[in-house]
Amino acid sequence: MDVDDMLMIPGPVQLHSRISRAMSKQMIGHRGSKFSETMAYCVEGLKEMFGTKGDVYLITGSGTAGLEAAIASFSSVKRITCVDNGKFGDRLGRIASRYTKVDVVRFEWGKAIEIEDVEKSIAEGSEALAFVHNETSTAMLNPARELAKLAKKYDCITLMDAITSVGGDYVKMDEWGIDVAIVGSQKCLGIPPGLAAVAVSNERVWDFYNEKCPFYLDLSAYRKKAKDNQTPYTPAVSLFFALEEAVKMVREEGLENRIKRHRTLAKAVREWAKNAGLELFPQPNEISDYSNTVTAINLPEGVTDRELRGTLLREYGITISGGQEHLKGKIFRIGNMGNIGKREIVTTLAAIEDILSRFDACKPALYAAFEVLRSL
């Protein structure tokens, strides 16, 4: 195949040529006014996507760096409750345990968060609650609004991993009452990996600042420099150029339209799956939902991961994701983050249908996707 392979994974995402071009601009000094203008524009755009009038700090690093900056910087808490119903929920607990006492509330991966279990943990003496908004490992949208409400009842601060929701789904920090949230660059923002943004919606959370947090991930240093639209350490300038272009693209499309696009694409994948006789992996309850940026489907019996994903890559040049950890070989995941559109979704579903039908593991169901996609 001559053209690039197609990336349909939940990040990193395929790049629009506008992003690649912006990124390849000549280098500039990171202490000059040109860089500050770029950074100011990025921060403004991100505030809209986080749904906050608070601060946004940009960290050069992966999403995990952003998570740790948030957790470590605000770890002067007696105890933190971390909710784990997937790989990234699990990660929150692992990070937090390096800084303070942690209580992990575990749910089977793919199962919904039960608010009563979380409440029980918090009531036992937590001062912070950390959870994942959009859990990509299981393709579940966790109940951010309800968790934030619960946290407020107990005067807990809330830290939300919004790495794969910001820019692709509704995130309303101020309205929901989320104190700190984190996004990664290579997800719904549509740029390469290497940047994380941490949004801090209010001043109160600084009461829990821990000066013993890591030097590089100390948000107080980012806060100090943010006043001049600068970063404390040399930023990944090229990725800031890419982010600037991404914010432009979000504004051109309109955030509401962008979210509608993500939601419609994910719905098309789900409707296709159901009509193809496949099973969705996650089991949302009344307060949670299927993810709108990635879909996880049980691998049908009689088809191996290699037979599906291997053939898809070899014959069609399309990469989708498998399961992570103990879900390896049990599910496959299709991402629809960033600048993915109708064309990529239809192509991917058609190709999967071609392969699964060879195993009699799938009924023709593209019509179900078309029907949903017509609203775009």
Next chain:
Amino acid sequence: MDVDDMLMIPGPVQLHSRISRAMSKQMIGHRGSKFSETMAYCVEGLKEMFGTKGDVYLITGSGTAGLEAAIASFSSVKRITCVDNGKFGDRLGRIASRYTKVDVVRFEWGKAIEIEDVEKSIAEGSEALAFVHNETSTAMLNPARELAKLAKKYDCITLMDAITSVGGDYVKMDEWGIDVAIVGSQKCLGIPPGLAAVAVSNERVWDFYNEKCPFYLDLSAYRKKAKDNQTPYTPAVSLFFALEEAVKMVREEGLENRIKRHRTLAKAVREWAKNAGLELFPQPNEISDYSNTVTAINLPEGVTDRELRGTLLREYGITISGGQEHLKGKIFRIGNMGNIGKREIVTTLAAIEDILSRFDACKPALYAAFEVLRSL
């Protein structure tokens, strides 16, 4: 001016178009074999530049992230001696103090490291020594070989900030006996900021591993994944593409030639300065030297920083650096890192000569630079 401004600072450096093009390639999944091939190639190239047969771990983050990863991961030491004769030496102490007991051996910025003072500190009970190889804030090359020898005498592990020397000057970890060294991407490697590499030359240093180091900066996680040429967290894939191209360029030029080029360019700047009646800022002693990747010159009396650097940027579109912290307004610094050549150096010196001569603060001295540069 229509063409891009010229960056003559000690990082980030101006990009060769080959680097920009490599960086703007379409995204790939970071868990696939294509990425692993890219990473393996980068690591091989970096080992040569670090002068080690040991391991090299790639971290998405600025040089400071790399420094902290090295210091924190190996902080199970009773005490660490940090040598400070410039801004980046100072930073080592600030980072280390978050993890263990620190003794900072301070020298006035611009002054040379006196080995006896460092020995006194180590002898008082340090198990680790951290120092900066090429101190960009003062343009001084510190005595790496002598410091490593001293450390070995007391069975201390050595951590060397080689952020602005690797790829531009001699770094011989194995030969000198350096245990851990760090480089940043936006310096002599010639790519944009956003990657740091930590080289670990031997297994013994893992005896000092501290499992309470930050999650994101925990080198044991990088070590585990490095076996498969992977990273523990999503890497800045585009910057890996850039680094792959940079390694190709280093190999085409030849590392020895590349170092010779850097050394010759810096020498040309120094000879020009001396013959122009200007004073070099750093004061090396018999075991230290002027930096070969950046030159610091005292701002002549009667000329302000704005008059020199502001005019240079406005009229010529050339950016050079001023002094940092208390050296602001006292020195100016010219970088010659990465893919900078004879043309850029001559252009920069000529433009500075034009400006300084308006203040009668400089004699014509380009001839002195030409003479040095002829050997290239």
